[in-house]
Amino acid sequence: MEHFRERLTSHAVIGLDTNIFIYHLEAHPRYQPLTQELLAGIQAGRQMAITSTVTVMELTVRPWQVGRPAVARKYEALLVHFPHLILADVTRDVARRAAQLRARYRLRPADALQVATALVHGATAFVTNDQQLRRLTPVLDIIILDDFALP
Numbered sequence: 001m002e003h004f005r006e007r008l009t010s011h012a013v014i015g016l017d018t019n020i021f022i023y024h025l026e027a028h029p030r031y032q033p034l035t036q037e038l039l040a041g042i043q044a045g046r047q048m049a050i051t052s053t054v055t056v057m058e059l060t061v062r063p064w065q066v067g068r069p070a071v072a073r074k075y076e077a078l079l080v081h082f083p084h085l086i087l088a089d090v091t092r093d094v095a096r097r098a099a100q101l102r103a104r105y106r107l108r109p110a111d112a113l114q115v116a117t118a119l120v121h122g123a124t125a126f127v128t129n130d131q132q133l134r135r136l137t138p139v140l141d142i143i144i145l146d147d148f149a150l151p
Helices: 002-007 017-025 032-043 054-065 069-081 092-105 111-118 131-136
Strands: 013-016 050-053 086-088 126-129 141-144
Touching: 002 032, 002 050, 002 126, 002 141, 013 111, 017 032, 017 069, 017 126, 032 069, 050 054, 050 126, 054 069, 054 111, 069 086, 092 111, 092 131, 111 126, 111 131, 126 131, 131 141
Parallel strands: 013 050, 013 126, 050 086, 126 141
Antiparallel strands: none
16 A cells, blocks of 8 residues: 555646546445555545546446436535546647547547546546556556555
């Protein structure tokens, strides 16, 4: 955990992928200790975090599918009101940057939008568990939860 904490503290602004919130809200046994550390640091103001409104779509789709609109609204409210977290809209600048990332690194559209949002808002790191995003290391410090999770 200490190595994870050190890696985070070297960044003032970090981007967060949707899977961070999914693991945390679902209390994933392997990843929740890491998401707890990460989100507690953000809540305390040790880092500023950015996530895209794409996270709202990805995080709430399952509750909508299973007929639990109150859960979907609760998740969205958590994102909107989380201290030191910016829930950023997909702007034209973000879309342009996402297109450039997709062209150069062959990213999926949602991933490109997430990373582009982080970059446009000044993030120097992006926390995820998507191994495919390692290819972005020349542009951003990609922090993969699996690298820090206990077996």
